[in-house]
Amino acid sequence: MKNIVPRECVAALLDRECADPKLSASTEAEPDLLNLEILGVGAVRLPVTPSQVRKLRNLGTPARFGRGTETLTDISVRDTWEVPKDTVALRFGDGLPALLDALRAELGLPSSCTLRPELHSMLVYGRGQFFLPHQDSEKHNAMIGTLVVTLPSRHTGGELVIGRGEATAEYRGSASNLVLTAFYADCRHEVRPVKSGHRIALTFNLLLDGASTPPPDPSAATVTELARHLREHFSAPVRRIFSRGPATPPSRLVYLLDHEYTERGLSWARLKGGDATKASLLRAAAETADCRVMLALGEIQETWDAYPTDEEDDWYDGPYDDEDNENDDDDDPDTADDTDCSYQLNDLVESATRLAHWTDPDTGYTEQITLEVDETELCAGTTNSALTPYEQQYEGFMGNYGNTLDRWYRRAALVLFPAAREFANRAESSPAWALTHIDERARTGDLAGAQADAADLAPFWAASISENPQPEALVRALHTAHALDDPTTANLLLSPFRAEQLSASAGTPLACLAEQHDADWIATLLRGWFSSDATRAFEYAHTSCSQELEWYAAVPDLCTALHGGTADGAAQLLTDLAWKRLHSRADGLSALAAPSRRLAALIELGAPLAFLLTAVEAQGPENLTRQITRRLSSSDEDTTVWARSALHAAEALPGHGRGGSAFAALAADYGGQLRERLARPARTEDDWSIAAPADCTCELCEVLSAFLLDPFRRVYEWPLAERSRRHIHARIDKYELPVSHQTRRQGRPYTLVLAKQNTLFHSERTARAQDEADLRWLAVTWPDEVTHP
Structure with missing residues (x-):
C-alpha cells in the first residue's frame, strides 16, 4: 500500500472538509423586479415585445471583444448587437439583495460579504448569433465574477454554458421571468447560437464588498489535524528532485488553490468559493503549528507526451490573455477547441511550478518574488489536468523526441513555512528583501545578528541571484556587504553576481569595499565576476548580445569612483578584465562566416570600446592603451569596421572623447589604414575576380x-x-x-x-566612397593625427 506523505494528507483533508463549490449559480425572478428604460426606445416591457426588439437592434452596434491589448470586431468570434451603455437606465426593486444573497451562498461565499452588480453591457442576440468560449477580464479591483440577467423573451437556443475544465453548467432563458446567473470571473463561458427569436441580456461586473475568507478558527478539529500534518511535513527529511545532496526537511509547503487569479485580483479578501474556506483553515493550522502563510500567484508549465486525436483539426494556441487590458470592450474568446478532446495525453514528461509574487495576510503588502517550487513541497486538491490551461502549444515529432504538448496554467497558492525559517524562505524568494533586511539589522547595531542572517543564505544564495538578475540587486548587495564589515560574508553576498550587472551607481560602494578590504580580496572578487564560464551561463539565461554590452557604459564612472587610493589597482584590473572580455568577443566573431552578420556584430562592439577607452584615458595605464591600439592596427575589413564604429561612438560621448591620446592614436592608425586602402587601384570594369573562402579544400x-x-x-x-x-x-x-x-x-x-x-562592382564603389568620407571626417575631427600622421 502506498505510503501517504504529510503534504498529501493536507490536500486530502482539505478536500474532505471543503465540498466542491459551485462555479456558477442561477435563480429566476418576476419581471417587475427590473425597471428598464432605453434612450430612443423608452420603457422596455417585460417580456420584451418583437417591436421593441427591432428598436433595440436598430440602436445597437456589433459587439467587440478584447484580444491582448487590442479590441476587435469579428463576427466569426462574437456575433451579437450591443446597445450603447449610456442609453441604458435601470433600477432594481427591493427584492434584489435577497436574490444576490442566495446566489452568494450558492457560490460558497460567506455571509460576511455581499455582492454588488455594476452594469457592463446590454446585448441582443438574434437568430444564429453567438459568442465563442471566452473568459471575462477583471474590470474592477473588487470584481469577483459576472452576473448575467437574461430578460424574458420567446426564443430557443442561446444557452449560456459556464464551466472550468470538464465541469460545465448550462442555463436557459425564460419566456416569462428574469433569469439571474452569477459565475466566477475565471470561468470560461459561451453563448450558443440562437435558433429562433431573440435573447436579450444585461451583463454586470459582480463586485465583492467585505471579505470572502471567513476568520480562522484555531479550535476546530480539522485545524488541529492539519497542524499535525504540517509539523510532520516540516520534520520529515526528503530528497529534492534531481538533488544529489542528503535528504533534508522541506523548506515550505505550497498548496495550489483551484481558481485562477490575476495579479491585480489576488487578495486574501477576494478568494473565490472553496479557496476562501481552504485559506481560512490553513491560516488557522499555520498559527497552531507556529508557521507563516503567504498568498502567492504562480505559473505552472507541464510538458506531456501527446498526439492529436484528429490530425486534420486546426490547432489554436489557447485562449487570448486579456487579463490586464482594462480598456477592453469585452473579453477574451477562443477561436477553436483547445481542450483534451483535441489531444491524447499520455505521460507527463516534465512539470515546473514558479511563484511570481506573494501577499502577507497581516500587512496586506504584496512582494515580487521568483521561486521555483520543488515537487516534494507541492500539493493540490485539484490536478492541473482538470483545469483549462491559459495557453498550450503542440510540438510534433522532432527526431530526438516524440510529440509533446506544453500547457501553461496560472494558479494561486498558499505558501506555508515554519516561523523559525521565515528569513531563509523570504530571502530565497526575494534577494532584494534579504539584502534590505540584513542591511537594516547591521545599521541598527545588531551586527552579529546580521552576519548570522547572511550566513543562512549560503545554501541557496547563488541560485537565487541567478534566477533574480535584478539590476539594483548588486548595488544593494555592495552596501550590505560594506555594512557587515567582514570579508568572508561580503564574498558570500557578492560572488554570485556577474560583471554584466555592474552599473555606474555601483562605483562608490565598490570603492568603499576596496578600501575596507585588501587588494587581493577585491581582485579575487572582480576576477570571479568576469569568470568566462559563469558569464556565459548568465548571458545565455538572461541577456541578449546588446543587453550584455550595455554595462560597458558604466565602466568610465566605475573607474572614476575606484581611481585613487588603495582602490586604484581595482580600477586598472577592471579595465584590463573588461578589455579581455571585449577582445575575446571580437575575436570570436571570426566564426561568423556571413559578412553581414559579422560586421553588424563588430559595429555593435564600437560603443563598448569607446566607453572602455574613455575609462583607460582617465586613469592612464599606457600599456593597456598600447594593447588596444595594437589590436586595432590591422588593415583587414573586420578591424577597420570596429575602429570606425568606436571613433564614431567617441564623437557622441560627453566631453567629445576625441581629445584623449587613446582616441588620437586610434584615429591616426585608422586614417593610415584608409589612406592605404584608397591608394590601391580601383577595380577595373573587366575584373570579375572574387576572393575565395579558404576554409574548405575539397x-x-x-x-x-x-x-x-x-x-x-x-x-x-x-x-x-x-x-x-x-x-x-x-x-x-x-x-x-x-x-x-x-x-x-x-x-x-x-x-x-x-x-x-554586378553587385561586386557596386559594393566596392560604395566601400571606396565610404572610406573617402571617413578620411574627410577624420581630418576634421582629429586634424593633427590624420593630417600629420
Missing part, C-alpha cells in the same frame, strides 16, 4: 575557387549531382558571395549555373 571548393579568382570568367555551367550542388549552394550562401546559383534541370546530372553579379 575538390569541389578548389573548382569553385578557380572560377571565383578568374578575373575574366563570369559564368560557369557545372554538371553536378544533388549532394555536390547542395555543398556549393551552401558555400556561396554562407559567405554571401556575389554569385547567383541556379540549377538547370535538364539532362543527367543537372547543371549548376554560376553567374557573378
